[in-house]
Amino acid sequence: MVNILSKSKYISQNIKDKFSQTDTTVLDKIINITSQKNIKCYLVGGAVRDIILGERPKDLDFVVEKEGETISSEIALAINGEVLNNSEFGTSKLSVKKSIYDIANSRSEFYAHPGALPKVTKNSIDKDLWRRDFSINAIAFELTDNKYWQILDPTGGVADISNGTIRVLHDKSFVDDPTRIFRAVKYSIRFGFSINEKTKRLIGNSIKSNHINKVSGNRILSEISQILEEDNIKSNIQLLSSLGAFSSIHPNFKIEEALFDKLNQLNQSDKQDKSMLLSLLFSDIKSENIDEICQRLDINRKTSQILHDIQTIKQNINALSKNTIINSELMMLLDKLNIQALSSMQLISKNETLGKNLSNFIDNLRFIEPKITPNEIISIGVPPGPQIGNLLTDIRFAVADGILKTLDDEKRFVVNKMK
Numbered sequence: 001m002v003n004i005l006s007k008s009k010y011i012s013q014n015i016k017d018k019f020s021q022t023d024t025t026v027l028d029k030i031i032n033i034t035s036q037k038n039i040k041c042y043l044v045g046g047a048v049r050d051i052i053l054g055e056r057p058k059d060l061d062f063v064v065e066k067e068g069e070t071i072s073s074e075i076a077l078a079i080n081g082e083v084l085n086n087s088e089f090g091t092s093k094l095s096v097k098k099s100i101y102d103i104a105n106s107r108s109e110f111y112a113h114p115g116a117l118p119k120v121t122k123n124s125i126d127k128d129l130w131r132r133d134f135s136i137n138a139i140a141f142e143l144t145d146n147k148y149w150q151i152l153d154p155t156g157g158v159a160d161i162s163n164g165t166i167r168v169l170h171d172k173s174f175v176d177d178p179t180r181i182f183r184a185v186k187y188s189i190r191f192g193f194s195i196n197e198k199t200k201r202l203i204g205n206s207i208k209s210n211h212i213n214k215v216s217g218n219r220i221l222s223e224i225s226q227i228l229e230e231d232n233i234k235s236n237i238q239l240l241s242s243l244g245a246f247s248s249i250h251p252n253f254k255i256e257e258a259l260f261d262k263l264n265q266l267n268q269s270d271k272q273d274k275s276m277l278l279s280l281l282f283s284d285i286k287s288e289n290i291d292e293i294c295q296r297l298d299i300n301r302k303t304s305q306i307l308h309d310i311q312t313i314k315q316n317i318n319a320l321s322k323n324t325i326i327n328s329e330l331m332m333l334l335d336k337l338n339i340q341a342l343s344s345m346q347l348i349s350k351n352e353t354l355g356k357n358l359s360n361f362i363d364n365l366r367f368i369e370p371k372i373t374p375n376e377i378i379s380i381g382v383p384p385g386p387q388i389g390n391l392l393t394d395i396r397f398a399v400a401d402g403i404l405k406t407l408d409d410e411k412r413f414v415v416n417k418m419k
Contacts, residue, residue, distance in 0.1 A: 010148040011051075011141060018056050022097045029075050030062055030103070031143050040065045042106075042125055042140040042152065049136050052161050053191070061102040063128055063140065068092055068105040075103075107131070126154050133180045134187065135160045135167045164193040174206035178215050181206065181245055182223035189235045203243055212248045217298035220249060224297075228277040234260040237281070250296055252289040259284060262348050279306050279344045287311040302338075309341030321354045327365055328397035334361045370395040372410040380414050391417060 016024055027043075034041035041064045047057035064071055072083050072092035081096035091104040106128040125140060132138040135157035141149040151158065160167050166188050174180055181203050188195050195203070206212070212220065227236045237260055240246060246253045263280055278299075285293055285307060294304040313320065316333050334342060339362065346358050372395060374388050382388060395413055398404045404413055 009151060011151055012148055013146075015051050018051060019060075020056075020099070022099050023057070023060055025079055026060065026075065026081075026094070026096055026099075026101055027143070029078055030071065031145060033071055033074050033078075034064060034143070035145060037067065037071075039067060039071075040125070041143045043143055043149075044129070044140045045132070045137050048139045048141055049157070049161065051141075052139070052158060059100070059102075061104070062143075063104050063106045063125060065106055065125070066122070068103050072103045125152060129154055130169060132169065133173065133177070133183055135165075135169060136187065136193075138169060164191070166193050166195045166199060168199045168202060171202060174202050175209075175211055178206055178211040179219055179223045181212070181243065182220075182227060182240065185236055185239045185243070185245075186227055186230060189232050189239065190230060207244045207248045210248060212245065217296050221297045221299065224281070225278065228263075228281065233263040233277070237263065250289065250293045252286065253293055254284060255281065256284050259348060266347060275303065276340060276344065278303060279310070279340055280348060282307050283310050283344055283348055287315075306338045306341045306344070309337040310344055312337060313341060313345045317351070317354065320357055321351050322357075323353055325357060327360070327400035330357055330361050331365050331368075331397060331400055334358075335366070339366070365400055368396055368400050370399060370410055371407040372414070376411070377414055380411065381418060382414065 016027065019027060030041055041062060043060065044063050045059075045061045047060050050057045069083075069092050072094050075081060076083050076094055076096075079096060081094055084093040084095050084100070091102050094101040094103055105122050106125045107123050129138040129140060129152065132155075135155040137157070138153075138155040139157040140152040142152060143149060155169055156167075166184050168174065168180070168184070170176075184195055184199065184203060187193060227233065227240070230236055237255060241255055246255060259280065263277060266277060266280065282290075282293070282299075282303075287308065290304060290307045290311070293299075294307070313334075319325065319329070320333060342358050342362055346355055346362070349355055349358075370392050372392075374392070377388050377391055378384060382391065391414060394417070395404060395410050398413060399410075404410050
């Protein structure tokens with residue numbers, strides 16, 4: 001952890017060494033502009049937490065007392081950046097050299113009902129920090145030209161970082177925003193922190209009261225997708241499962257223990273393949289529940305079809321696991337299925353013969369095409385129509401089984417079929 005002076009009151013500006021060059025440019029410019037305007041400015045949230053932990057901050061979020069949108073525009077003009085949008089929550093997104101910065105007016109929030117998006121009003125920095133999810137994210141540095149920046153820590157977040165504790169700030173926090181359940185788990189696993197007993201109890205109460213079902217599907221899916229970007233997916237999913245988060249989304253949304261290691265394995269080998277991770281996470285869902293769960297989570301049609309295809313493979317697992325299965329049989333069973341469904345089954349199945357047969361299809365059989373063309377079939381005397389497509393399929397299967405090897409073989413095949 002960074003050395004914090006005077007009983008957690010100040011921190012040295014030397015921490016700027018931890019920032020990227022672009023971050024430092026933005027930081028210096030916002031200090032310069034707000035100082036000239038006599039407006040107080042703060043670095044807040046995850047960046048402050050990461051700095052205290054001694055890590056390089058990833059995302060810089062700023063809070064100003066007022067004129068957030070104006071300050072964003074002035075910074076963009078001064079350092080060749082771009083203001084991407086001004087949100088309904090009083091936050092501007094500033095883009096500088098592919099880095100994104102949030103600049104917001106200090107505010108408080110009100111939730112009209114559980115799971116609703118907040119209604120915001122301008123307020124003090126103290127109120128702004130108290131509205132946040134956990135104490136470890138409710139710390140601010142007041143940004144000035146002074147050698148030391150003052151630390152604002154009204155909720156005791158510095159002590160919780162030191163003690164390794166995830167602590168929620170309000171008794172209704174998981175009622176107002178049940179997606180914080182996912183974030184509590186994420187931070188706990190990422191930092192090796194413990195969720196304190198009261199926070200665990202509040203999570204349990206929220207899940208029992210089914211507050212997660214008040215949240216839109218795309219917001220839940222977004223939190224799940226972020227979990228799948230973490231280094232230790234297995235521990236995240238295990239903890240969420242033990243808390244009952246998945247079953248509260250849908251009673252039949254269950255993830256078998258055997259899947260956890262596979263998720264970690266794929267995450268470490270190809271972290272960019274988010275859609276594959278998502279398909280794997282949902283691969284235990286039974287066919288009869290897929291559409292309902294996909295609709296609940298606003299999962300797109302393509303992923304929904306992949307999940308159905310995974311279940312189709314499972315239903316045909318006896319045939320697909322035969323050592324004696326011929327190529328054309330494999331093609332008849334797998335041709336119409338999404339390749340990602342096949343790859344997912346390769347990863348999650350412990351059946352070696354199934355894996356070998358799926359690999360044969362993925363690596364070889366799906367690329368087989370007849371040498372003969374539709375026009376050549378017509379020139380032999382077959383009238384245009386569906387029969388040509390059927391003949392091409394039959395030829396493709398015969399090529400895969402080694403029965404037809406040359407173009408002449410395929411032409412003779414067509415002639416014989418016409419007799």
